[in-house]
Amino acid sequence: MGAGAASALSTAPFGLWPVLFLTFPLLVLLLDGRPGKGWRAAWGAACDGWWFGFGYFLASLWWIGSAFLVEADVFGWLLPFAVVALPAGLAIFTGFGLALARLLWSNGPTRIFALATGLVAGEWLRGHVLTGFPWNSFGYALAENLALSQTAAFVGLWGLTLIAVPIFASPALLLDPAPPSRRALWPAAAAAVLLCLYGAGMLRLRQEIGNVADVHLRIMQPALPQDRKFAYGERHRILDDYLALSGQPSTAYPRGLDDVTLLIWPESAFPFIYDLEPWAPARIAAALPDNVTLVTGAARSGRPPSGQTSSIFNSIRVIDGDGVVRQSVDKVHLVPFGEYLPFQETLEALGLEQLTRQRGGFAAGTHHVPLDLPGAPSAAPLICYEAIFPHSVIPEGPRPGFLLNVTNDAWFGLTPGPYQHFLQARLRAIEEGLPLVRAANTGISAVVDPLGRIVAALNLGEKGNLDAGLPRGLDTPPPAGRYGATPFAGLYFTTLLLAVLGRRATRTPENTLKS
Structure with a gap:
């Protein structure tokens, strides 16, 4: 031992x-x-x-x-x-x-x-x-x-x-x-x-990796404590804080969001269901320039998949400058005891709950779907710990331009957990020969090139924006990415x-x- x-x-x-x-x-x-x-x-x-x-x-x-x-x-x-x-x-x-x-x-x-x-x-x-x-x-x-x-x-x-x-x-x-x-x-x-x-x-x-032309990323890391993150009563204030932080000018982007192509927020960014809060799209539309696409983690409601009973999904949502949701992709690999309970109905009847306290647990997506992003290459979406599974991160179809990992490691505070999670996500970039763009609530948010080199990062617990270009993927997938x-x-x-x-x-x- x-x-x-x-x-x-x-x-x-x-x-x-x-x-x-x-x-x-x-x-x-x-x-x-x-x-x-x-x-x-x-x-x-x-x-x-x-x-x-x-x-x-x-x-x-x-x-x-x-x-x-x-x-x-x-x-x-x-x-x-x-x-x-x-x-x-x-x-x-x-x-x-x-x-x-x-x-x-x-x-x-x-x-x-x-x-x-x-x-x-x-x-x-x-x-x-x-x-x-x-x-x-x-x-x-x-x-x-x-x-x-x-x-x-x-x-x-x-x-x-x-x-x-x-x-x-x-x-x-x-x-x-x-x-x-x-x-x-x-x-x-x-x-x-x-x-x-x-x-x-x-x-x-020794390889040099260039950036995709005309793609400007801004990753917002709010460093919101977990006990506040799901506070429905603070929903207006939380969204206002997100938008204010996201719009700040920087050395890279002196005009703030006017210089941004993709604005990326972490997993479960909203303490509410976006489609059920009509004020939220209006507020986002007022804050986002027309050229900006918001990509955010957010729970959504929808019809339960066949064989499942829950209607709530842990998703990534693509929102345009008018506040309209253009695409949603759902998490496929849920966290046991965090997002669902094995033998859900039986254990709930005994008084047990998963950590998210979502009655009935979350519904799982049926398969991985690529994200189609205006003005940028498509992305392979990885919600939270979906990034830890090798050979299971690329959707079927044409090869995406990058891996997008949104996560919320605030559950684990300033412990080794978020560092371990980031290391594993970074290895997926090396295996697939694709860059990794990672948005985490409390960190570690980062942009990583297809060789695993960190282009830019925000430290664990740090609040702020990460501004960077999007590295190109390797022209040919390495053997692990090509042959699984x-x-x-x-x-x-x-x-x-x-x-x-x-x-x-x-x-x-x-x-x-x-x-």
Whole structure:
């Protein structure tokens, strides 16, 4: 558990990824020393993996508890359960990974590939089972370094994780009972691979990325506290504050909104349903010049999709200078317990609510739809944590010009959560070869180019506008964006083959009894 907790230092905002060179070798040593054989040994390894995962997720996800303090009188009693139960559940996948690794274990150096095969299988399942939650997958440790993160353009997050595990675990081989030169061979090879990835990433970062002509972005970050953000009684004041802040002149845009093409507001910007408040479109029309298009997160009401009962959607809405909604796209991947409850009617009957307190939960969109934006390329909309799912961010059809992520991380205050969220969204830009435009209520709002370089950003908790051009996307999508998970699948099969061949090569009658 201590090693798992220490591994959390590799996550944002700390980014101390070399700590994994100390903690992952401990996993190798644990599996080396696990007695028994077959399923009995696998069960013991699963227990080791569960404790490691529990420590890791407890130390890296504790900030989720902040959301339960926004309305502490209603949800505060759930805080200890959420802070402990979520890591405990996620650790099951780490335990599964170590059990699978133990079944593939050998006495030779290729056992680090068995560890990678098992752990990454568990991580992949964590990202897909029960709607998935791939937050802080181990590959993000390499994503902390911009040069190393370029590897994700070729193999995606899961491939990055598959590469990271054996590299970080390799120092354990220095303790093998072999001549010093042979013991050092594999760790040296791992270091060489890491240096090659870094060098290749630095070469890739030498590319110059220009801006799309005549597109001028303004991202408004209001830094509105969560307990005020949904206050219906303050709706007039909140909208007036948004418009006043959005219209301020700046060095880049001395005429304020007259110089802007797209004005972007964060997720759930309004504490009301826009279509049900006739004063709101009139006020927006009075404040926006004709040339400005407002793109904002906003709840909307509509007909429930087939099989769903709720009529409220978490959406992005495109509003023109007359205050008219020209397009709405709905969030497809909702947050469990935040935007809906599993077994909604049953749990509501027991008195439970999701954090948004939307009776009946939100309705989910049926599929991702691109945003058509006047005077700008189309955008792939990503509402809140939809940005954390690799290979699931691009709508069907023509390739969009950029990724648009609107989010509200005010639930989590000034904690590591918003930093981790931003890192994951930035990796999606690298995987897809598309720029990222991100509007967050309290931060981190940013414009990121298709290589993951931050063009401009507003710090967490900062109030203001971010003015920038729109970087161009890469002319050709990188392999991860073009072929999805296929490069990872090929890499995984290779890693599995190395683990199996290594096990067969060292499987003698003597070590068979020890396995």
